[in-house]
Amino acid sequence: MTKKIPFEYYFTENNHLSIIDVRSPGEFLQGHIPNAHNIPLFNNEERAIVGTCYKKEGKDKAVKLGLSIVGPKLADFVNEAEKIAPNKEVFVHCWRGGMRSGSFAWLLQTAGFKEIKTLELGYKAFRKFVLQTLATKLNYKIIGGHTGSMKTVLLQMLKEKGQQVIDLEQLAHHKGSAFGSFGQGKQPTQEQFENDLAIEILKCDISKPVWIEDESRHIGSVFLIPPFYENKLSAQLFLIQLPFEQRLEFLVKEYAIFPKQEIENALCKIEKKLGGQHLITALEALANDDFHKVAKIAMVYYDKYYGYSLANRANETITEIEIKADKLMETVDLLIEKGK
Numbered sequence: 001m002t003k004k005i006p007f008e009y010y011f012t013e014n015n016h017l018s019i020i021d022v023r024s025p026g027e028f029l030q031g032h033i034p035n036a037h038n039i040p041l042f043n044n045e046e047r048a049i050v051g052t053c054y055k056k057e058g059k060d061k062a063v064k065l066g067l068s069i070v071g072p073k074l075a076d077f078v079n080e081a082e083k084i085a086p087n088k089e090v091f092v093h094c095w096r097g098g099m100r101s102g103s104f105a106w107l108l109q110t111a112g113f114k115e116i117k118t119l120e121l122g123y124k125a126f127r128k129f130v131l132q133t134l135a136t137k138l139n140y141k142i143i144g145g146h147t148g149s150m151k152t153v154l155l156q157m158l159k160e161k162g163q164q165v166i167d168l169e170q171l172a173h174h175k176g177s178a179f180g181s182f183g184q185g186k187q188p189t190q191e192q193f194e195n196d197l198a199i200e201i202l203k204c205d206i207s208k209p210v211w212i213e214d215e216s217r218h219i220g221s222v223f224l225i226p227p228f229y230e231n232k233l234s235a236q237l238f239l240i241q242l243p244f245e246q247r248l249e250f251l252v253k254e255y256a257i258f259p260k261q262e263i264e265n266a267l268c269k270i271e272k273k274l275g276g277q278h279l280i281t282a283l284e285a286l287a288n289d290d291f292h293k294v295a296k297i298a299m300v301y302y303d304k305y306y307g308y309s310l311a312n313r314a315n316e317t318i319t320e321i322e323i324k325a326d327k328l329m330e331t332v333d334l335l336i337e338k339g340k
Contacts, residue, residue: 002105004120007033007129010091011202014117017091018084022104023123027095031191033126034199037084039077041070041100063099070103077104078111089115097122127191130198135227138206141339142232144214144310144318145240147177147302148247148254148295150325151213154240157332164210166200174220177302178269181220182258193222209339216309237313238335241322248295250325256291263294273301 005014019036021028024047028038042050046069054062081090090113094100101118108116119126143151143158152169159165173187174180181187188196204210214237217223224232242250255263263286271279278297285293310318319338323331 002109002116002118004097004118006120007126010117010119014091017089017115017117019091019093020081020084020104021123022092022094022100027123030189031127031195033093033123034196039080039084039104041073041077041094041104042066066099074107077107081108081111081113085113088113091117091119093119093122093126095122096124126195130194131225133198133201134194134225135231136201136206137231138201138204138210139208140232140235141209141211141335142214142235142237143211143240143335144237145242146247146306147299148251149240149242150250150323150328151240154328154332154335155211155213157328158211158335161332161336163336164204164208166197166204166210166212168197168212168215168219168224171196171200172219172222174222176215176219178266179255179263179298182255182262182266187221190222194225197228211335211339214309233313234317236339237318238338239310239318239320240331241320242325244299246325248292248299251295251299252291255295260286267294267298270298270301273305274298 010017019033021032021036021038022041023032023038024040024042024044025038026044026047028036028040032038040047050062050066050069053065082088084090088108090108092101092105092108094104097119101122105116105118143154145151152167152175155165155167169175169180171188172193173184175182175184187193201210212232214232215224217229264283267274267279267282267286274282274297278300282294282297285291285297321331321334321338
């Protein structure tokens with residue numbers, strides 16, 4: 001039996017169902033529902049051909065052309081679907097919730113699938129739902145601080161203590177600075193980043209605090225959309241104050257492991273901000289394996305930059321927390337207490 005449902009209903013009542021996205025590979029790569037599997041009715045070229053036929057010769061001709069392309073693939077579609085959902089229970093969608101998902105659902109029903117749900121109004125409706133979710137004003141608690149303040153470490157420890165945490169850097173595959181791509185995979189598209197973030201928000205209990213890091217608007221090539229960013233700006237910020245020398249040691253430990261060429265490239269990206277002479281000094285220190293000196297030069301720039309970002313916040317939203325690197329657990333307990 002096939003039934004159309006809105007995405008909200010899938011997430012709350014049917015998230016046991018495997019998701020099959022029948023859009024083209026190009027559409028899927030641009031953005032998809034997290035954990036969805038792509039079984040495209042048409043590849044990118046076939047989709048373009050059918051679309052052109054629709055525009056020039058009308059729906060009936062396009063449908064017949066589509067059938068001639070899809071026909072030889074039907075058995076393969078069923079085999080792929082059975083691999084994804086051996087229990088024969090699936091959630092199917094296309095772009096608008098129309099012919100592609102309807103046809104695929106019919107095929108699976110004919111092949112003996114027990115439960116088939118399709119996404120009402122398709123992926124387009126899901127994207128609308130995503131943008132609405134990102135605008136939701138949760139009880140955000142922000143971990144801020146100058147570069148090297150171990151913010152990500154604190155977030156992980158908060159998560160281990162049972163707190164709700166959304167790791168924006170992990171979702172973005174980037175740490176936000178010129179050095180932020182080090183050790184990270186390929187960044188998602190903006191659309192996929194928004195999709196992944198929205199799903200993380202949906203997992204949260206709105207009655208409890210949600211901890212996130214104090215990211216700037218841009219995290220590498222992706223960015224926080226205005227409603228989410230504005231909600232973050234108005235939330236309570238815990239400003240972590242870790243002694244300079246401890247921040248320095250942390251940064252050296254984190255980044256000195258990467259190839260010198262990568263570090264040099266990152267420094268060159270911020271040449272205008274550092275100043276030409278500072279860049280020359282940093283590159284000389286790098287060549288001599290003086291990573292502490294390199295880090296000190298970079299810290300001057302990033303500390304100044306973060307100071308500017310704090311100026312955009314109302315003072316009453318900022319709570320300073322002085323910490324030491326060897327007493328992080330006490331800091332986490334203090335954050336939990338103050339975040340209630």
